Each structure stands twice: as C-alpha cells, then as structure tokens.
Amino acid sequence: MEEVAAEPEQPEPAPVVQPEPAAVVVEPVVVERPPLGRDAAGPVVAEAEAEAAVVDEGIRSEFIFGSYGRVRAATDLQGSTARPVNVVTYGSRIDEVSYAELEFRQRFLTPERNTSTFHSEVVATLAFLDDFFHYTGRFEQSLAMRNLYAELGWAGGLVDVSLWGGSRMYRGDDVYLLDFWPLDNLNTVGGGTRVAMGQDFGRTEIKVHAGVNRLVDPYQLQVVRVPGIEFGADDVVFLDRQRFIVSGRAEQQLWLAPQGRTGLKLAVYGESQHLPEGTQRLADGVNERTVPEDDGWLIGTQLGFWTAGEGLFAGSFANLFVRYASDLAAYGEFGIPYGVNLEETSQGASELLVALSGNLETPWAGLLVGAYFKDFATAGRESTFRDYWETIVAARVHAYVTRHIHPGVEISHQVRQHGGPFPETESYSSPRFEVPAVTKLSFIQAFSMEPSMYSRPQLRLIYTASMLNESAQRSYRPQDPRRELDVQHYLGVMVEWWFNSASY
C-alpha cells in the first residue's frame, strides 16, 4: 500500500549485510579496509574475485566485484503483480520489489613499511530498480549510480586514517526486516574523513562528512525557458539551491570478549542541513518569489550489543536507535518540505524516531526482529493530516531443519495515526481521524548455504497475507481495485544475495 501522505521519498536502500561486527563472523560478505593495527576482530577481508597485480614496485592492485540483489516473481493470486502493502514509511520488506547493485572496486595497497601502509580504492556501484527487461519487455532500465568515489587511507600502529571524495551513500547500521537505516543514511556528493583508533578494550571510530545535493525539483532547481539570443527559446538555470549537509559520527566499541567477539558499542550521530535563499520564477513565467533560506539539524544515538565467534548465540546482536530531527533535517536529505510555516520554511518541523533491530541465532533456529516508532510533525501551525505518528513491529523466525532448508514465519503489524482528519472522509461536524493498520503474516520456505538468518544467497518461497483495516483500505484511491480488499495475497519466489558489497 502506498503512503497516503507525501512522505519524502526514500532512496532505495542497499541492504546492510552485517550488523557490525557480528555479521562478519557469520558470513564473509564484507570486503573491508585493511586490518587496523591489532584489531584482529575487525572485519575480515573476503576472499573475493580479486585479481591481484603488481602495479609499481610493490604496490598491490586488486579488482573486486561485489553485488547486492534481490529478484522476485510474485502474484497477488488474482492474476496481477503482487505489490507491497504498507501504511508506514518503512514497512516489512517481505513483499518489497526487486533491486540490485553491481559494485566494482579497484584497490591499491602499498607494502607494509615500519608497520604502516597506504591504501586507496575507487568504488563504483550501479543500482537497478525493479523494471527488469524480462518482466516489462522493454529494453530499458531504471538505474542509478549509488557510489562513485575514491578513498585514500593510511594505517599504522593503532590508527587508521582515510579520506574520501565523490558521490556516495554513507550510512551505518540498518533494521534488516524493514530495509531501513534509522540513525544515519545520507546520499550526497562530497567528501569526508574517517579516523579509527584501536585500543586493548575496543575501538574508536570518528567520521566526518560534508556534501551537497541539488535535487531536480522546483524547490531547489528551476530551469526556465527564455527567449533565445536570436531566435526561439533557451533554457536558463534560474534557481539553483544546493543543500549543504554536514554529518559526524563517533562510535566507541567496548569489547567484552577477546578480539571483540562480544561487545557493546555506543554511537552518536549528528547532522546539519542548510539551504540558501533563492528566487523562484512563478508559473506565470513573469513574476518571481523569494524562496527563503532554511536549515535543520539531527542528532541521534545507537546502543548495540553483539556476540560472535562460536557459542550458543554466536551471531546474535541487538541495536537500539534514538534519533531526533528538527526543521529541514526532519524531511531527510532528499525531502522537499511540505506543511511549511508562515515564512514558508520548515522551521518547526520535527521527527522523533526510536528503532530496534535484533537477531538471535541458535544452532536450531534464528529470530530476527525489527521495529520503530516515528512521530513526525510538519512546520505548519495546525496539526493536520500531514502530521502523523507511525509504528511497526516485525519478527521473522527460521527453523534450521537441515543445513540448507529453513522454513520460517514472519509476522508484522504496522499502524499510522494522522494528526488531522483524513481528507476523503472528514466531515465538518465530526472529523474522522483514520488509523490505517496492516497486519502481515508470511510463510517462508528458505534455502541457503548455511543455517543463519544472514546466510546468502537465499532462495525463498513466500506466501504473505496482508490484512488491512478499513482505514488502510481507504488509503487507496476509490478507483484502485485494491481498495475493496481487506486481505491482499502475495505468493512468490525471491532470491537475495550479497557479497563483497559493503562500501558504506
């Protein structure tokens, strides 16, 4: 179910494949930076399809191919494409659409001298969304460049320092079941630096980034037709407002077992956004208006626990996220503010988010959970339909019947409460506050290489019943046949994989 409100569109996120660092123990999926000093518990360099070559006097060069992808074939049991059913911003990913990334990286590494090395890499990630040729019959594809950057670094002793520049998705840990990065998730063109320091008891990492975007939207970019110098008309960039974004993240790991096989981590994240003032040409082509400058900030924290290595619960983890965003930052870096205040800015908008992600692994079964609560208020004076709070809780369990056969069940419930009456059903005398809710129950037969919730590739046969209350049904337009369905079915097969793809 599509969002009823005009929620800022999220970029299709790539999956987080490892709740750091637990997942790396489970699956060698991450091609990581060179080991950090004595950080033997750091991510393991995958033995990927790397082709080493000597470039120049000992500089080692590697080409690495990586990928994330999911492809599904699904029906709604009525002969049509099964589509995601959600009333919250980040619903359960059980029925989400196909998506894939192809990542190419070339790495250069100097030999170790006096215990230090220099390294660099160039990363290019192409992403493809859903409309695959074999389904649409159209020899074309929606694609995006999700990464195109270069990084240079130095590692020596206990310190690892790197600089990067380019176009990059830049983020931390996710809630896998919801395909959601609840604390930090930025997509900009810019650069940043990272400093990591190893200690006997853990590891410290500080990351700072600055970047810009200039969305193709009249809010930030306006191209107007003007009479040509001689004939006809020319296009002139009339409004060009870059959104300037700065972010910083500090993380401290506290190792409770040797080499960080078990540990705690605390992360603090902050973000600031700024948009300068601009002049916008009105639709009449003649008059203009001033678009005021705007800014916003965000702060959040993450508390995590993991256990890795071997043992009864090896590979388990839990992360708790809390985030508060104000003004422009409440809409996200790709968001166009709506519900603005009298000054036509986003000042006064806010978002409070609490999220939980966890995985409990045992030799016999695994349990994944994901949940969040989000309270969003626009900058408008009144609380309206555009303001809302929403929440979702999802849990997936797989039994490891054999090493490769893992039947499972997922259940989720999501609900949204709007701050004002639903426009379609409001009445002057008795405004009707709709509370759409969806409960999904899924049966999954998964096949994978290992008995793990994060083992990939994984092939799933899925049946999902999405049960909608009346409000959820009303969030479809009256002309949409799905409005009549209180249960929507999903039957399909999905494959999901990742390897060598973790360039965040």
Added chain:
Amino acid sequence: MRHMRLGLLLLALLLFASWSVASCFDVPVNAPPKMTTEVEDWRDEIIYQILVDRFENGDKNNDYNLDLRAPTGWHGGDWQGIIDRLDYIEELGVTALWISPNYKNVEQDAGISGYHGYWPQDFVSTNPHFGDMNKLRELVAESHKRGIKVIFDVVVNHIGQLFYYDINLNGRPDEHVEGSGLVYDQYGGARSDLVRVTEWDPDFDPRGIHSRTSLGEAGIAPIRWVYMPEDNRVPPMPKVFQNDDWYNRKGRVVTPWGWNHREQVVLADFPGGLKDIKTSLPEVQQEMIRVWTHWILETNADGFRIDTVKHVEDEFWKVFAAGVRKELKAAGKNNFLMFGEIFDGDDALLGHYTKDGMLDSVFYFSHKYQVFDDVFKRGGATKKIEDLYNARQANYGTTPHPNGIVDANGQGIAPTRALVTFLDNHDVARFLYEFNQVEGLRAALFYLLTADGIPCIYYGTEQDFEGGNDPANREDMWPSQFDTSGTTFKHVQQLNQLRKKYAPLRRGNFQLRWTSERTATEQDAGIVAFERSYNGESVLVVVNAHASKTSETSATSLGGGGMPVSFAPGTVLVNVFQDDDANKEFVVAADGTVTVSVKPRSGKILVKK
C-alpha cells in the same frame, strides 16, 4: 635548466603575443558611427519602401522558422539582402530606403508570423531575422556611400499581444461565448444575446476593461503578461515597459464603427490584440524619445516613418517630435525627416498632424485615394487633383518646424511642401491589383515622380507586382530576379533620372496649369498639367490619365481657351521624357498658351529648348 629557461621565455612570449593580438582586435568595431547629415533637401529624395522579410535573403544564418508557402510566414529577407541589392536599388534611381521596423518583434501569434515588424516586444534590440546592430549600421553606411538615405519605421502606439485581460480573474486567458442567441416569445420576445468574450482582445470599454463573475462586475480587470519564449511573446523590453500603468487597458476598438470614435481611435487596443500604450504619460513620452533616438544614434540613419499616428494623442507628437529633433541635433544629426502614417482619407485629419510642431510630413493618403485611385485607376476627373491641392494650404502646416527639415539654404521646409506621395504600400492592395493595366500604373508613376512631394515607391512596383490586400501585397521580391530590363523598371528609372537632372521636378514650386472636369471624349479629358520652377528654371509636365484617348491641354473645341504658361511666347518646349511619341516639341503661342497633346496613359516633361 637551460630547457627550463627556454620554456619560460617561450611561455612569456606566447603570453605577450596573445595579449598583443587581443589588443589589436580590441578595436571598437561595434561603436556607433559618427552622426552626419546626409540630406540636403528631402524633396530631392525618392523613397523606396522595402518590406525587409520579402526583399532579399542575403544571410542564410538568420533563416529561422521560415515558411515560404505561407504568405503570413517568415520568408527570409534580411538587411544583408538589401546590401546585396544596393546596385539594383541604385540603378532604379531611388535615393532613400524606408525599411520595416528594426526592433525585436513577436515571432508569431495565432499562427501568423511577425515578419512585418509591427508587433513590438523589445524596442531596443534588433530583429534577429534581419541581422544585428552591426549589420544595420553596415546597411546605413553602405547606403550612404551611394547617396542613399535610410528611414526607420517607428511604432509608439502599441506593443504586440503581450498581455491579456483577466476578466474572470482565473489567471489564465479565456475565450468563451455567452448567451444562446435565442428569442423567447413566451417572455415577450426576450433575447439571449450571443456574445463572444475573449480575454485577449475584448471590446472597448471607456471605463477600462472590467472583470466580472457570475455575481457581476468586480472592478478593473488585472492584466497578465504572457510568457511564451518560443514565440518571443514575453513581457516587453526595456523593462520600464512592463509597468501595467503604461497601458490604457480599455480593450480593442470595436470595428468598424469604432474607427469613427475618436476616443477609441486613440485609447483602444489595435485589432489583433496589439496593446495600446498610454502615450499620454510624460514618462512614456520621454522613454519613447530615448528608445527611438537610440536607433539613430546607433546607426546614423536619416529619418523616421511613424506608424499609427492617429491612434496617439496630439500632445505626444508635439513632445516626441520636438524631443527627437532636439536630441539628434545635439548629436550632430540635422535635417531629420519624420513623416507619419495616418491611414485615413480625411485630408484635414492628415494635415492636422503636420501642425503645431508635430510631424514634418505625412503619408499622403488622401492623395493616394483622390488622385491615384479616383483619377488614374477609375478615370475620374483631374479636377480632383486641383481640388485636393487647393485644400493643402488650409489643411497642412504651412510653417516649418523648429529644428525640422530644411532646404539646401538651411531654410525650413513647411509640411505643405514635403508630403510623402505614393500609389500603394504594404497596407493596401497594389495599384495593379485594382487596376490591372500597366500603362495606367506607368502614368500614375509619371505623375508621382514629377509632381510636388516626396515620392515613395513600394518595392516590386517597378516589377509590375499586382498583389491584393495584405498579405498578398507583400510578395517575395526574388522571383523577379531583380530584372532591370522591364518596361516599368526602365520607366521609373528614366523618371528618376529626369527628376535628378531637373531641380524644378524636385524642389520647384507647383502650379497647376490644367485640370479638367471632363472624362469622356472631350478635348482635354484626363489631362493634368503643372509647371514647376526653381531658381529661374521651369519645367512643364503634362500627363494624360485617360485610358484610351489622346488629349491636349486646351479646351478650344469646347468654347474654352488654351493653357497659359509662364514661358515667353515663342518659346520652344521640348519633351525630355523619351517615349514613342514623335510629337516632341511645342511652341508657346503669342497669347502665352501652349497646347500639348499627350497619348493616353502617358506624359511629357517639357523644358525650354
């Protein structure tokens, strides 16, 4: 190290050379020319009217949006084309060019292109279809080298259709029909009148166009500027013209009766949605002086032909004409001609605009209608010529304007002596369309080029073009291949040469010696004769406008007398116009009269032998 030094030396030399070359080319090639006074006496001039888009395509680089199949489309003519054809123009013998408006025009509106130039959008930028400012300067300079003057076309009355009236206040231009047109017998014949309402071009409302909704009127309708850059329909330039208060905003003249309604004539929008500028405002008047003198100061052109004069207040013309003369005189440009278009047959109305410091001259429409149409086309009595001439002193300004046009001695020339005469132009059907006999055209040209006034020939006349009303009368010139061997071309050429040779034909006074009430088979039917004298030299011109009969300057067979002339008895007068008439010499009789016989549709120019 040596290589490095050498490299640095070469780099320094390269930089110096670049700077030097750049400096050499940094000459003011775009600088406006020095103002010069090219005209000794405007009565010496023969104007040749050129519709630039239709004359000659000299530069393929400015061919944009051409549609040669469409008479209302752009056809590609440009200023370079005129430059390329200056030999032709010079060979024809004309001495001044009146060209289409120079400014940037609306590209097209309602499927009709702005090739003619009368839909202003930017008053100070050149029309890119024609060329740039440098090319315009080149046209003026090249013309001047050949003794040819250049006259620019001026529009102050209106801009193109660049705004609409938001009558229903919905912020977009609408056009709809109200009423059903039905009559309801059961309600005593009550009518539901059918009314077309267009926000582009609403009918004149003396109060100003009012907005109205289903509840009634809602005050003066706001105007909304349109923005269609592809058609160059964007708010006018310079930007001061984007002031809503600079327009009268009373809607379009309600044709045809509105043309007789003075308030509408002056304050209403022109048909086609051309929005009427509020020329009564002093700031508008000053801006018009600024933008129009700008064109002269940039190019050193020699005169203005001014469009739609009667649609603008008298006060404007007094201020504008005086202002332009003053500005140009201060810049060194003297003897600058301003003649106006009053598209009207009312001789008194035409003359009105030559008085009180207004214009130096007007396009002599009453003369076109009463002389060329009535007499030369329709065979009317030549007495009409005399009647019209006799009204001139009363109807037109008889005293020169301060800083106005002057003669070779610096004496001011009164408007009565400088009227611009013509057979046809771009707004009326060509002479041959209404009267398709080339002999008649040549007779009319004979009169045009010998009689009093500053003659103006519409391009293509010399090629016997015969197009009907606009746009059929705006033919492409190039199919004629600029032929210089045609009879009419030669006819015009010879008359122009004679006009140049004999000063009385240009500057001489004008004394009608013979006109006639008779139009049938009478002795003098169709005859008009006049004498022109200048500095002691006289020329006698006799024209027979009759279509089929040789006539003579005498009424003896009707009981009248002969034609008295100023030449002494016994003077032998010889026809200097070469034609096939063997009868070339005439002797002034003892009684001071001379009888000249002229074949139908022809004329003679007689000078003392």
